[in-house]
Amino acid sequence: MASIYKRGKTWTANVFVLVGGKRTRRTKSGFGTKTEANKWAVNIENQKMQNELIVQNKVFVTSFEEWYLVFKEPQLETATKQWYKRTLSLLTQKWGDRLITDISSSDFQKLINEYGDNHVKSSVSHIKNITSAFVRYAVDEDLIKKDFTRNVNTHSVVKSKDKELKFLEVDEMYRLIERVKNNEAVTSRMIYTSILSGLRFSEVAGLTAKDFNFANNTINVNKSWQIHDQKFKETKTKTSNRTISMPETYMQIAKKWKMGKEFAFESELGTPPSDNAANKQLKRLLEKDDSKIITFHGLRHTHASYLLSKDISIQYVSERLGHSDMNITLSTYAHLLDKKRSEETNKALSFLDNVN
Template structure:
């Protein structure tokens, strides 16, 4: 709020706003009447509410980078960092001299639209979310009057890979497991582990023998491999730390493996086999009975799809995958949820018709 007060024979007006967590004042003195002081204060309040006060005229890209390095970079994993950095590069290229006070909803939408021309929707959403997080911070700190990312529409002209490339049908899944069992290379062992556990590549790559409990037939997921840093780190999220129940058949096979203690699936260089090497072996195995192409992450989707299609409770599947909640699981596997809903609808109508 504005402060109006008299000093001697003239009036003074002062308007406060928060910048970087600190209050800053814009003050003007010498008004002959209180009305004039109020009029000036009102005009400044309007500038404040639109984020156009002079001390808010800093470059958008500079403030974004400052926010990232202080509040995000020290606390996030390498893969997530790459999205924040990609966002910074986009902002720097498109808005090299754009001030915070100059960025409007229209400018933001144009930025997102331009990026969407050559990127899939999931990537566009990542960029929008990165900018949105900064905008909410800027609003809280008084650098922006409102969250200019809130009503941005995300779309894309570039289509993502089709569903058939993301997971296997059930008969293909079973054939893959049988094929992997006949192999003795490290990649096949990682593929088999992915099929039975639904774990991410990074989680499998970080496994050690101490994570296996052969009495309870479980695997403990408590760390992950970061290829970019070549180090063992924490899991993707807190909910990713979990204990996974494994079938006795898989555990009996694992007992026969002769592998290193600390990093089970290490190659000759002492590091886990790469995601690319696993994908190459996976598609070589698939080529013997199918034309489908898949990645290790596709095995995670296949594992979950297989369980859900066989009426395993979604809450348990969500916990097994390490999702933060069933909302994420339902979103990722919406197509399966819709299929199950249609089946339940038909069963319900058949039941009711017997009344």
């Protein structure tokens, strides 16, 4: 039988259940009225009668942390780990010691709404998706019966930064190449390498002298350097392991570089410069020519955009970039391809007009 009583200004309900043959108490407090407390108790009694009662009722954030440490942390990169830790911190702040069965869809929607008042939509989506992944696990493990995140919507009032794909125009690219190709700064050499190869920053940083094949004019990409972890790791995807053909002019210049014992691009600290250092150098160089300011990753977009503008096939560009799927390349550079398609349409119609 249930026990319902008033404590201060709120009501508390107790229901006794059997766990492992022992009688234990399920309690919930904070109800505004006796009717609400009684409704909760009746629901627990019904679950007990139908053998649907969750008896391993843990604190939500405790279960979330256990799940993260066992199933997620060993497989994640540092940047992704930070999102899981940020999510755990937010859940702990909002829900504290609340039990996993006491969280409802409205509770989660309120949390998402409050977080969205001060964060961009992409950040809100990270929090929602990570929490949803845990809740689906909790349902599979019979920790809860329903996925309370399923009907929750992302909410944000903070405008996201402009996500327009930023890359250099051809004349800007040429000027940058002239700036870096004979520049002895390690960051300049990294910029020069990226703009002619399309490599990600972590891939450029992970190159060693052995990865340069001067006989065949190729660079072998087989690992990446993770700045935060300060260690080599596998490339982003299996298709990121690739051998890239490089211009002979670049290879002749690179052949003269003094490379480090462990890294091709080695700073005075014995490790590659940080992405922050590379971005600062890139900005300085671009400002000298009044060129558009882009990030180091924008060099990769510049490389791909230039090749696509020269009628290089999308399949080859995708392979050169190391994308796991050509659809990624298509979606990333869709606006460029649409522009190219429009030019091709006009060209085709011009030819067809001559037939008539």
